[in-house]
Amino acid sequence: MKTPSALIITSLLLSACSTQAWYTGFRQGGENQCRQANPADAEACIARLNNKSYDEYNKERGGAKP
Numbered sequence: 001m002k003t004p005s006a007l008i009i010t011s012l013l014l015s016a017c018s019t020q021a022w023y024t025g026f027r028q029g030g031e032n033q034c035r036q037a038n039p040a041d042a043e044a045c046i047a048r049l050n051n052k053s054y055d056e057y058n059k060e061r062g063g064a065k066p
Contacts (some may be wrong), residue, residue: 027050027051030046030049031046034046
């Protein structure tokens, strides 16, 4: 069985490594780690993650296109 990290890396490589794919992959990886670390605290851990949409994130970092 592949690890979540390996699956994320594989999906990123297959999606041409766009910025949005990287952002989505890292968010999903963080959620997976939260769920595996301590199931009782999973929701609190996920709430601490950056839950912005890619568009919100990109706009804040100055990458929004006019």
